[in-house]
Amino acid sequence: MxxxxxxxxxxxxxxxxxxxxxxxxxxxxxxxxxxxxxxxxxxxxxxxxxxxxxxxxxxxxxxxxxxxxxxxxxxxxxxxxxxxxxxxxxxxxxxxxxxDHTANPAQRERYLAPLASGSVRSAIAMTEPAPGAGSDPSMLRTTAERTADGWVINGEKHFTTGVEGAAFAIVVALAEDGPTMFLVDRDNPGMVVGRRMRTLDHSNPGGHSEVVFRDCAVGADAVLGGVGTGMEHAQVRLAPARLNFSMTWLGLAVRAHEMAARHVVERTAFGRPVAEHGMAQAHVADNEIDIVASRALIRSTAAVLDEHGATSSAARHAASIAKTFVSEAVWRVFDRAVQLHGGLGVCEDHFVARFLVEARAFRIYEGPSEVLRWSIARRVLRTRS
The missing domain is CATH 1.10.540.10 (Acyl-CoA dehydrogenase/oxidase, N-terminal domain)
Known part of the structure; x- marks a missing residue:
């Protein structure tokens, strides 16, 4: 190693x-x-x-x-x-x-092993069209009814990332004892993948699609983590996913920052390099500040996850803070990088324009900034009451 x-x-x-x-x-x-x-x-x-x-x-x-x-x-x-x-x-x-944290041995062999090894892709079907669940999971409308052989799922989802071409989807549906996660194979005739939604981001295979579940029959062995434990197990993936998003987009922000700094050093305007102009220097300095602050917040949050576990209150709180701050900080970095490139900044051939557009969804996926601020404030205020 x-x-x-x-x-x-x-x-x-x-x-x-x-x-x-x-x-x-x-x-x-x-x-x-x-x-x-x-x-x-x-x-x-x-x-x-x-x-x-x-x-x-x-x-x-x-x-x-x-x-x-x-x-x-x-x-x-x-x-x-x-x-x-x-x-x-x-x-x-x-x-x-x-x-890794919820699958039983048979599910680990059938689903986790090929996914972790890169043999297949997966999807998670949670978000629904209005009036269904979005940021508020209590609005879940997709249902799962128990049958003699297992379960039948009915409902609609959208923004189901990567489902086109995925080997399976983790589907959240409302069962008799509450929200429940089900493992549904992509070739199940009851899971109908519809229109790929036209979104700003284009860098993941499978895109974001609408999905309809029509009498989607699955066996009893399709339940992931137990009936009625869907929201509890959703917390297992939230903090690590939010932190992983933050790490990934920070890396791209570092690249945009480097590209912008190189450009202003090489580009001349009004008789001197752009890098010598105070406004350009301010943008470069603010980018550096946002990157260093984001990196420190990510590292401290990672330490919390390692020490307390992904489902702990401390991990959820730290990951919410990190995701909120980093998603907005990297957006500022991309925006300044576009500005520092001038006209070339809006040309995709120079990459920073594409970075900016792709990154916009980061402030929404895995929890919008507004919802995360609400949850952060609630945790803080509970300790003061």
Whole structure:
């Protein structure tokens, strides 16, 4: 097993030599991000010894702690495709963690092992069209009724990330004893994948789709973690997924910051390098501040997860703070990077425009900033009452 520094350097070299050229094909040449691309990058990552920062060694992964993941996942995030290449991109990142903590032995073999090894992709079907569940899971309308052979699921979902081409989906439905998670194979005729929604982000295979469950029959062995425990087990994946998102997008913000700094040093305006103008220096300084603050917050949150566990109140609170701050900080970095590039900043050929657009969803996915602020405030105020 390489040391932390060796693994970090390997990851940086892998992203530079293997991922950035493919990213250029995607952003500049219009190559589609599909499973052929994913599998090729993951094959190369395995050869380079950097595959699977979230996966256990038994599945070909690196078996890292959250603190150890922080630097590696940030280094992977230096490219839009880096997390995908290392098998630590959404929604598989959270699903790997969820299955590792809740799946029974048969489910681990059938679903976790191929997912953690990169053989397949997964999806999680939770968000519903109005008036169904979105940020408020208590509004869940998809139902699961017990039958003699198992369960029948009926309902509608949307923003189901990666379901097109996924091997299975983790479906949250309202059963007799409350919200429950079910493992549904993609070839189940009762799970109908509909329109791929046209969203700002395009860097994950499978996109975000509408899904309808029509008398979707599953066996009793499809229940993940127990009937009525869906919301409890949703907490298992939330803190790690929010932190992993933060690590990944911070890596891309570091790249945008470097690109912007290089551009203003090389570009001349009004008789001197742009880097000598005070307003440009202010943007560069603010980017540096946001990046350093985000990195420190991610590292401290990772330590909380390692010490207290992903479902602890301390971990949920720390991850909510980190995700809220980092999602807004990296957006500011991307926005300033676009500004510092001038007209070239809005041209996708120079990447920062694409980074900005892709990152916008980060402030919504895995919990909008407004909802996270509400939960943060509630925890703080409970200790004062």
């Amino acid at each position: 390489p040391t932390s520094q060796e693994l970090l350097e390997r990851t940086r070299a892998f992203v530079r030599d293997h991922v950035l050229p493919v990213e250029h094909e995607v952003v500049v040449d219009g190559r589609t991000v599909d499973d052929e691309l994913r599998l090729d990058l993951q094959r190369r990552a395995k050869q380079a010894g950097v595959f699977g920062p979230l996966s256990a060694p038994e599945h070909g992964g690196l078996g890292l702690t959250a603190v150890e993941q922080a630097e590696v996942v940030e280094a992977a995030g230096y490219s839009l495709l880096g997390a995908l290449a290392l098998n630590c991109s959404a929604p598989d990142d959270g699903n790997i963690h969820l299955l």
